[in-house]
Amino acid sequence: MDDVGARPVPAAFDDWVAARGSALLRLAYVLTGNAADAEDVVQDALSRALPRWDQISRLDDPDAYVRRMVVNAHTSWWRKFRRRESPAADVRTDEVVTGPGEGLHSDERRRLWAACQALPADQRTAVVLRYYEQLEYDEIAALTGVREGTVRSRVSRGIAVLRQEMGERDE
Amino acid sequence: MSDFEERLSAVIAGQADDAPQGGGLAEAARRRHGVRRRRQLAVGAVAVVLAITAPVVVLAGGGGDGARDELVGNDGTSTAPTGEWQTVEDGDVRVAIPGDWGRFSCDFDGFESEVFGPTEVDACDFRTYLAFYGSATFDPFAGPGVISANEDADDHGWSGYVYAGDLAVTSSTGDRELTRRILASARVAGQPEVDGSEWRTVEDLGIRVDVPEFWGLGAEADLELYAVCVAPGERDDPPELEPKADVDEVGVGLSYVSGRWVSVSAPTQALGDLVMATVEATAASSAIGCVRDDFGDGLSGAEPAFPCDPGFGAPKPRAGCPDPAPDLGWLSRGSGGQLVLQPFRTLHNDAEGEAYAQENGLEYPFSNDYLDVPAGAPAAFDPLSAQVCTGAIAIRAGHRGPLEDHVVDCADFGAALTRRDSRIPVAVWRDDGVVVQLSELYRP
Numbered sequence: 096m097d098d099v100g101a102r103p104v105p106a107a108f109d110d111w112v113a114a115r116g117s118a119l120l121r122l123a124y125v126l127t128g129n130a131a132d133a134e135d136v137v138q139d140a141l142s143r144a145l146p147r148w149d150q151i152s153r154l155d156d157p158d159a160y161v162r163r164m165v166v167n168a169h170t171s172w173w174r175k176f177r178r179r180e181s182p183a184a185d186v187r188t189d190e191v192v193t194g195p196g197e198g199l200h201s202d203e204r205r206r207l208w209a210a211c212q213a214l215p216a217d218q219r220t221a222v223v224l225r226y227y228e229q230l231e232y233d234e235i236a237a238l239t240g241v242r243e244g245t246v247r248s249r250v251s252r253g254i255a256v257l258r259q260e261m262g263e264r265d266e
Numbered sequence: 267m268s269d270f271e272e273r274l275s276a277v278i279a280g281q282a283d284d285a286p287q288g289g290g291l292a293e294a295a296r297r298r299h300g301v302r303r304r305r306q307l308a309v310g311a312v313a314v315v316l317a318i319t320a321p322v323v324v325l326a327g328g329g330g331d332g333a334r335d336e337l338v339g340n341d342g343t344s345t346a347p348t349g350e351w352q353t354v355e356d357g358d359v360r361v362a363i364p365g366d367w368g369r370f371s372c373d374f375d376g377f378e379s380e381v382f383g384p385t386e387v388d389a390c391d392f393r394t395y396l397a398f399y400g401s402a403t404f405d406p407f408a409g410p411g412v413i414s415a416n417e418d419a420d421d422h423g424w425s426g427y428v429y430a431g432d433l434a435v436t437s438s439t440g441d442r443e444l445t446r447r448i449l450a451s452a453r454v455a456g457q458p459e460v461d462g463s464e465w466r467t468v469e470d471l472g473i474r475v476d477v478p479e480f481w482g483l484g485a486e487a488d489l490e491l492y493a494v495c496v497a498p499g500e501r502d503d504p505p506e507l508e509p510k511a512d513v514d515e516v517g518v519g520l521s522y523v524s525g526r527w528v529s530v531s532a533p534t535q536a537l538g539d540l541v542m543a544t545v546e547a548t549a550a551s552s553a554i555g556c557v558r559d560d561f562g563d564g565l566s567g568a569e570p571a572f573p574c575d576p577g578f579g580a581p582k583p584r585a586g587c588p589d590p591a592p593d594l595g596w597l598s599r600g601s602g603g604q605l606v607l608q609p610f611r612t613l614h615n616d617a618e619g620e621a622y623a624q625e626n627g628l629e630y631p632f633s634n635d636y637l638d639v640p641a642g643a644p645a646a647f648d649p650l651s652a653q654v655c656t657g658a659i660a661i662r663a664g665h666r667g668p669l670e671d672h673v674v675d676c677a678d679f680g681a682a683l684t685r686r687d688s689r690i691p692v693a694v695w696r697d698d699g700v701v702v703q704l705s706e707l708y709r710p
Contacts, residue, residue, distance in 0.1 A: 109292040116288030124285035125278050134286055134294075135358075135455050141295030202684055207277045213708070226275040227282065254271065259709075262598075262688040263270060 108148045112141060115158060119165050125223050126169045128212045140164035162228075163238050166220065203261070210260035218253035225250050298357075353451075353459075354382055356398035359430045362451035362459065363396050364444075392438060393423060396448060399434040410434075411519075411539030413445055428452050428536035435536065450482060452536035458483055460537050469548055470557040471496045473528060476544035481533055486672065494541065495556040497527045523547050572654045572703055574695040576671045579658065579708035581693045588697035594638075594707070597647060597679060598689035605680060607647035607694070610638040638691065638709060647694075649679040652704035676704060 116137070123133035144151055144161055151157050211219060224235045225246075232250070236243040267275070350365030363382055372381050372390035382396040383389025408414060413426035416438065424445045427436035430452040439445045443465075450462025460482030467476050473496060481492045501522050519530040519538040524547035532538035574587035581592050593609060600606040613619040615631040622639065623630035649655060655676035682690060691707040 112292040112295070113288070116291040117285070120288050120291075121282040121285040125282050130284075130286040132456065137291060138294045138298050141291060142298035145295055145299045202682060203273075203688075204277050204280065206682070207274060208281050211274070211278065222274070223278060226271060227278040229275075254274075257274065258270060261270075262596075262690075 108145060108152075111148075111152065111157070115161070116141075119161065122162065122223075122228065123165055123169060125227050126166070126220060136168045137165055140168045143168075166224070166238055169220065207257065207261060210257050213260075214253050214256060218249045218256070221246050221249035222253040222257075354396070355455075356433060357431070358455040359398060359433045359435065360451075360453055360455060360459070361396060361430075361435055361448060363448055367396070394439045396435070396437045399427075399436060400432070409539075409543060411449075411536075411541070411543035413442055413449070413540075413543070426540075428539045430454055430534065430536050446540060450478060450537055450540055453534045457534050458487075460533055462537070462540070467544075468494075468557060472526075472547060472549045473523060473557070474544075474546050474548045475530075475541060475557065477541055478537070482537060483533060491531060492533060493529075493531050493556045494545070495529045495531075497529065499527045521545060524550070572656050572671075572673055572705070574693075574703045574705070576656055576658065576693055576705035576707060578671055579691075581705070581707075587695060588702060589695040592693040592695045592703075592705075594691070594693055596638075596689040597649070597683065597692045599683045600644075600646070604646050605649065605683065606644045607692070608640055608644040608689075609642040610691070611641040613637045613639055649676040649704055652676050652694075652701040654703050655679065656703070656705040658706045658708040671705065674706075679704070679706070 119137045119140070120133055123136040124130065127133050127136060140161060144164060151160055154160050211222065214222065220239060221235055224230045224238060225232075230238065232243050232246050235246045235250075239246065351362045352365045352367070353360050353362050354369070355361075364384070367382050367384050368386075368389075369380055369382050370386040370389040372379055372386075379397075381389040381392070383394050388394040408426075410428050411426065413424050416423045416425055423438045423440050424442040425436070425438035426445055426449055427434050428449045429435070431454040435449060435452040437445050437448045439448070443463075446465070447462040450460045453459060460478060461484070462478045462482050464479040465476050466479055467474060473494075475494050477494065480487060481489055483489065519532070519542035521528050521542055523545055528542070528545050530538050530542045530545070532541055573584070574589065574592065575582045575584040581594075583590055593607075594611070595607045595609040597605055597607055613622050613632070613636065615635050619632060619637065620630050622628070623632070623637075628637070655674050655678070656671045657674040657678065658671055679690065679692075682688075691709040693703075693705045693707055694701055695703040695705075
């Protein structure tokens with residue numbers, strides 16, 4: 096998990112991007128599901144932040160502001176070019192799983208990731224922000240511009256679909 | 267957080283490790299900002315300059331130093347057509363051009379713009395080139411997608427343009443097929459790259475039309491959305507296009523051809539323009555309909571890779587499939603380790619579904635508007651008995667494309683069912699007791 100909000104804020108745009116860029120790419124990657132779209136989304140957000148960097152860098156939480164720009168860029172990208180089906184993660188059966196989730200069987204990990212990628216975009220965004228960024232429902236609501244109840248519904252439905260995909264019963 | 271939620275959190279975090287590295291992000295953002303800013307400036311300038319010299323291009327690319335690596339769009343969503351090609355971009359519009367072309371800064375009566383071509387002279391004289399225009403100020407002499415011979419007696423090239431996003435993309439080369447291939451690749455970031463290297467001419471319903479093989483997306487692509495259709499109607503009364511899908515997903519063209527309306531639904535607007543421009547009447551006809559349902563397969567003459575259509579979760583009839591009503595069920599691993607098929611039936615959000623939910627204390631309406639419930643006794647089932655198997659989401663070994671039905675090794679089902687509590691929804695088609703197809707169903 097990347098804690099993009101815990102470090103001091105460098106004033107210079109390049110310094111800030113060097114420190115936070117990877118975290119933004121990781122967020123964009125789990126939102127979009129592929130590297131090219133993740134880079135596209137982050138570059139788009141950063142290119143829009145650049146001309147206003149003086150103002151953004153003085154905010155209490157510039158990380159959150161840019162993170163919101165990334166989510167918005169993803170949403171905009173999705174709305175503009177949404178496809179009938181979500182692109183799938185590039186996964187292989189011989190994939191070696193390391194780091195977080197290493198206790199999971201690779202097949203289960205692959206299936207769960209694929210199922211997550213197959214969620215409708217709004218559900219996937221809510222699920223990622225909840226279980227990757229570890230945001231509270233009201234924070235997700237503020238970030239995505241929808242009501243908290245809507246966020247709860249999206250997360251709940253997303254989880255229900257994932258459980259079903261994984262052949263698990265609701266707890 | 268439940269155990270499942272913790273596992274989900276760990277899986278997503280683990281996948282994030284596959285994210286691209288952040289090197290060069292600031293530079294890329296600065297470059298993109300520069301393109302956007304220059305385009306905003308250029309749009310105002312072009313409107314004036316067009317009156318005295320045309321064509322004038324909207325600025326493309328980065329800082330003008332001609333570095334080849336900056337030409338290549340950061341667009342890993344696709345592969346370039348075969349051979350050494352590169353992707354260039356202007357904002358969110360991407361186009362594939364030959365790999366040995368460069369980017370040149372050309373001076374048009376004091377207005378400096380950038381054009382792509384094999385040499386500076388070729389590019390700046392607009393002999394062999396690719397350029398991006400702000401489409402709002404683009405003033406074409408012909409329709410989009412029309413590739414015509416240049417009128418200049420000294421120029422034996424072929425020119426044309428297409429629209430992609432907010433830009434017009436124009437190109438000319440000495441080879442008509444090369445011009446068409448370049449223009450066919452024009453797309454907006456996020457759309458598939460069309461390989462326009464192989465085209466087929468098809469005659470049907472009294473029209474002739476050129477379409478790239480498999481709509482330029484390859485034999486594995488889902489081509490269901492794309493079609494050339496003919497509808498009746500008067501010239502001043504165009505028909506409502508029956509949307510085959512969300513309009514954002516396809517490039518749509520509509521044209522009146524010899525007393526009928528012809529519509530084209532293509533993967534991109536550029537390809538829709540190019541295909542529509544080739545449509546011509548071959549005979550007086552009142553036929554209506556679409557030119558071949560399986561355009562791509564029909565063009566290649568190839569048979570479907572599997573005889574029955576899993577419909578990505580909702581099996582559909584298909585000509586040639588011997589079993590019109592497949593058995594549906596969950597495939598799981600039984601207590602003895604053998605694979606077992608538990609038949610299910612599907613309830614919907616209707617009176618029957620509501621009654622079942624009440625009777626069994628289930629949430630109603632059903633999530634995703636349906637619920638699969640057991641129907642009948644489970645029985646042993648061997649996936650290896652099937653003549654062909656397909657996967658959709660859980661069974662994805664070696665499959666790198668978008669989620670879609672695709673042929674898999676039948677042994678993959680057993681390999682995927684490693685846990686006793688996991689199960690895979692499937693359809694089983696039989697012919698005289700022989701399992702002709704086993705397909706995983708996508709049942710979210």
